[in-house]
Ligand SMILES: Nc1ncnc2c1ncn2[C@@H]1O[C@H](COP(=O)(O)OP(=O)(O)OP(=O)(O)O)[C@@H](O)[C@H]1O
């Protein structure tokens with residue numbers, strides 16, 4: 001158990017050496033929303049669109065996109081740093097030591113995951129506070145619990161994806177590009193920037209992405225849009241229950257493979 | 268151009284700052300000059316500053332003070348000319364594109380060095396032939412053994428036929444067979460036959476002894492002595508060495524009471540311990556030393572020989588090359 | 592090889608040859624990572640569609656009356672597409688050029704190439720050439736695919752002027768790229784600079800919206816960027832966008848910007864190179 005805690009502490013210490021990175025992750029969602037705001041202004045000439053409303057349940061596209069940005073950044077920062085964690089370790093030159101230590105790499109991964117979720121959750125809190133104070137977003141106390149419930153449900157499933165991303169970086173050296181591609185695919189097929197109902201293809205594919213359910217639920221809570229609480233939470237829970245073991249399984253397999261083939265840490 | 272081949276180093280300093288107060292005096296006031304066609308060796312333990320010195324000469328680092336001319340060109344003002352006239356080889360490290368083949372690598376470097384287009388093809392064929400890599404010419408470098416990689420690095424260094432070579436630990440991490448090849452090649456082919464001026468660094472004393480016409484002992488950024496290997500060895504006041512090879516754990520401290528010895532060095536190699544005693548009259552102290560050793564270790568052999576460069580180094584600096 | 596470097600023309604020829612060798616080497620190395628190579632050609636499509644779909648969601652179609660009143664172009668897809676197509680060159684500046692020296696460091700070849708008798712900016716220039724070719728190829732494929740798919744009609748009469756605007760923009764971006772490349776020598780976290788710069792440029796450049804919708808301050812910032820004039824120019828020539836500034840002004844400013852940026856970039860790079868050689872910091876990560 002202390003291995004996990006040690007891992008968390010070590011990661012935090014490394015992070016504190018890179019304060020720019022922290023600032024970057026906090027402001028990044030706000031930054032990439034800005035072009036979308038201007039694009040909306042150029043296309044519509046106003047900040048609400050009835051056609052958007054008929055698809056999304058809210059006319060106001062800026063809060064809609066903003067929440068998409070925050071939640072997706074929450075997710076991507078987690079996947080990225082999980083995937084990166086092993087790459088980073090090779091840079092710090094310690095990967096071989098860690099993997100040869102008598103500890104299951106799974107624990108290290110969980111440590112990293114824990115560290116990531118603490119970190120990204122605190123980012124989300126800061127971002128939501130910014131939204132509350134600057135954009136007048138309205139969060140009542142009663143909503144806080146469900147909000148965190150859905151964030152939790154999202155992040156647990158992410159562990160599974162994160163494990164697979166970490167495995168990918170062990171397997172192919174250019175995993176960076178692959179993770180980017182993964183990101184773009186999610187941008188395209190889940191309701192991060194726009195309601196997927198805009199197109200039958202995106203709508204069909206979005207059903208398989210956990211982020212879709214989390215976004216529907218969180219937007220529903222924050223922007224007071226109707227949504228099915230039980231359906232979304234149960235689907236997310238079911239996804240978590242499959243992704244997490246699957247991720248661990250994939251990671252173990254690939255870790256074993258790289259160990260037997262000796263391709264580890266060869267960059 | 269008759270000055271080409273000279274390396275003149277005068278009063279070079281390179282001090283790295285570590286934090287506010289800490290500093291590493293990597294090169295601490297070094298002077299020497301190398302004649303055209305000479306094979307000059309810098310011998311020193313890890314961290315002596317050899318690589319830093321080579322980097323200064325090859326314009327990778329700007330020294331804090333001092334002047335260096337290479338082939339008559341000043342490293343500050345004419346760095347491009349300096350680089351045109353040198354070839355730099357470092358051992359152990361990656362200096363080639365592993366994803367490319369030997370031919371592709373050499374072609375790339377030929378373009379960087381401005382080798383005339385017409386002669387590129389011949390030059391590459393010649394070099395691959397010379398290094399015995401012709402049949403590996405189109406295999407990706409990552410698939411070559413480390414000895415072959417080092418051979419290819421040598422070919423790369425020679426691609427523009429530079430008159431001066433800076434060679435940093437060329438046999439680091441190579442097996443004895445390839446190390447032998449590289450040494451012979453440097454000595455016979457590059458120095459003797461092609462007449463290249465060579466500055467070679469190493470921390471293998473045998474390598475320096477065997478290859479170099481002159482040697483500079485470097486320790487903690489300073490040159491402690493500089494001469495031909497023969498004269499360096501003759502400079503020892505004691506002309507004989509008592510060497511005891513043994514098994515076990517020995518500490519230099521146990522010899523503290525021995526008075527007749529000028530210096531005593533204990534080193535470890537291949538699981539064996541070597542005790543070397545510099546002295547003028549080995550017969551006198553033989554029994555005394557053997558007594559002391561026998562208490563701690565099992566003696567394998569005892570012999571009386573002449574001093575090596577290692578002994579000279581220990582004598583001059585009190586530090587050992589191997590454990591430095 | 593023992594005579595001096597020769598005259599100016601032979602030196603220029605030597606540098607050009609080195610730049611081209613760098614370009615060829617990059618292609619060869621890139622082609623050894625096949626999946627990554629294929630991905631790079633697919634990615635722009637996956638990247639572009641969300642911008643279109645966002646527009647669809649807002650408009651309920653691809654025609655925007657408001658955009659037409661602002662720019663003279665009503666087709667949101669065509670407008671956005673041309674913008675995103677040419678901003679692709681930003682990658683060249685912010686990432687490819689910036690990354691060039693770091694990458695050599697990872698290969699372990701940095702010091703080896705740094706002792707070759709060419710100035711160090713030549714490697715960055717080689718990377719610029721490579722990335723421009725690479726990016727150009729991707730853009731060509733993108734342009735053909737998207738214009739066909741969405742039935743976008745481009746005006747071909749202005750193609751020559753459009754390309755010269757793009758060329759000037761590119762040269763200006765190279766100035767930016769060489770600044771970033773210089774910063775990588777001194778800064779560990781250079782990618783944050785790169786990320787921040789590219790985000791800023793993407794926000795203020797009129798890619799998916801005209802300058803008119805930007806707040807005053809951002810509009811002023813946009814005036815100093817080559818991308819602004821490049822995109823405005825190319826869209827004017829290919830789609831007939833209304834111009835707020837005259838054509839000669841556009842070309843004049845583009846040329847001015849490129850001179851300023853390139854010389855500033857070179858200055859920063861040479862300073863950083865010197866700093867790196869004093870500290871010996873390039874060899875440590
Ligand atoms: N860029 C740098 N910044 C700070 N210190 C450095 C730097 N480069 C070298 N040093 C320090 O300078 C000293 C000399 O190092 P150098 O690499 O020149 O030694 P060396 O004789 O080549 O040793 P080795 O046999 O290990 O190669 C060392 O203490 C090293 O830590």
Ligand SMILES: [Mg+2]
Nearest residue numbers: 317318319436
């Ligand atoms: Mg060294």
